[in-house]
Amino acid sequence: MEEILRRQIEKIVKLTDDEFSFVLSHFTARSYKKHQYLVQANNPAPNDNFVVKGLLKSFYIDDAGKTHILQFAMEDWWISDPQAYHNKVNATLNIDCLEDTDIFFISIDNREKLCAEMQKMEYFFMKKTTAGYIALQKRILSLMSQKSEERYAQFVQLYPDLLSRVPKALIASYLGISRETLSRMSTF
Amino acid sequence: MEEILRRQIEKIVKLTDDEFSFVLSHFTARSYKKHQYLVQANNPAPNDNFVVKGLLKSFYIDDAGKTHILQFAMEDWWISDPQAYHNKVNATLNIDCLEDTDIFFISIDNREKLCAEMQKMEYFFMKKTTAGYIALQKRILSLMSQKSEERYAQFVQLYPDLLSRVPKALIASYLGISRETLSRMSTF
Incomplete structure (x- = not known):
């Protein structure tokens, strides 16, 4: 450690x-x-x-x-x-x-x-x-x-590891976009 | 100097x-x-x-x-x-x-x-x-x-000197609000 x-x-x-x-x-x-x-x-x-x-x-x-x-x-x-x-x-x-x-x-x-x-x-x-x-x-x-879509795409590119470990609602809050908008954009 | x-x-x-x-x-x-x-x-x-x-x-x-x-x-x-x-x-x-x-x-x-x-x-x-x-x-x-009004109030409080020297349109851009919204809020 x-x-x-x-x-x-x-x-x-x-x-x-x-x-x-x-x-x-x-x-x-x-x-x-x-x-x-x-x-x-x-x-x-x-x-x-x-x-x-x-x-x-x-x-x-x-x-x-x-x-x-x-x-x-x-x-x-x-x-x-x-x-x-x-x-x-x-x-x-x-x-x-x-x-x-x-x-x-x-x-x-x-x-x-x-x-x-x-x-x-x-x-x-x-x-x-x-x-x-x-x-x-x-x-x-x-x-x-940046628009919501661009912010999300940048997050996916910068932090692929976080994507699978962090609940969607928290990623939406981090990006300053609504949960619904994020759900529309993300396919996971 | x-x-x-x-x-x-x-x-x-x-x-x-x-x-x-x-x-x-x-x-x-x-x-x-x-x-x-x-x-x-x-x-x-x-x-x-x-x-x-x-x-x-x-x-x-x-x-x-x-x-x-x-x-x-x-x-x-x-x-x-x-x-x-x-x-x-x-x-x-x-x-x-x-x-x-x-x-x-x-x-x-x-x-x-x-x-x-x-x-x-x-x-x-x-x-x-x-x-x-x-x-x-x-x-x-x-x-x-923060709402636009709060951001503007904070700017006024933090940077009173800038307020008189910087054109309104640039302050609006800095705060991420429209020129019209800023005009409504500011009295100078």
Whole structure:
């Protein structure tokens, strides 16, 4: 299970065994059952979570009580409430498990310590955050400029693995389209 | 003009005079007239731009020829095509000037060099990127969950300075609402 985290980091920076042990000492392993929450709105959310096994979603409940899916995360992905994590404020998002899930989490304090002591890891997180920023910008352009059909086709192309594991209603919410529209488009 | 850049950086990390001179040596000053382009789609966009004076917009033109405003940037803000910048690919966005504009730009190569030599600056860019990531995520939630009126009210609250400097039609495009809807809501 440690090896999955090591491979994730070594896609960007190489580590000696000693360096990886040092990195790993800043993380904690934890397991959750399907339906369990990692983060609940209006509560602290001091951890960033790397998924070793399983599937999660982050979502926002608006004032009218409607749920909006912000992100899914499966093996080799990270998930958190970034605002709550980085700014040490209460969460606005919720994160729960769609399957039984194993994670490594790192607290913001541990991450700051790790990055200060090991510039390689600052570089790693910088690259991950930048990639995340670019992905969010694409999603904004997609929400602004693409029709439902195009957004669905792009999702199928980008995340074929999610398609078979995530209930249709949740994919519809993620894409900002109605369940009925999605049912018309999808053939699975 | 250098002082504005220094203040921007020193909001996050303190620099000695020598350190700031070293940082500055990685930037280049440049001036643009209103309507000039900094970035054009399908061309390289190797610079991140810090605005010293003026106002710019970044926008995407979709396959149907419709323009979507992604970002405005005024004094003390940064603007680029992040995907083109970080991944060294051609731009998908355009960036042009809404007013005469002075900037400091830094190439991705210079930024990588600067960060490698000065961990403080990696920390600075990490903080800026993280703040940008959080802002984009809020924008996605806003696009998914808020009515036009709420999006406009939020814009007024967040960016009162932009309201008086940016033409209404561009604010409408940024908010993803029609010009007519915006006219109904705004009293200026």
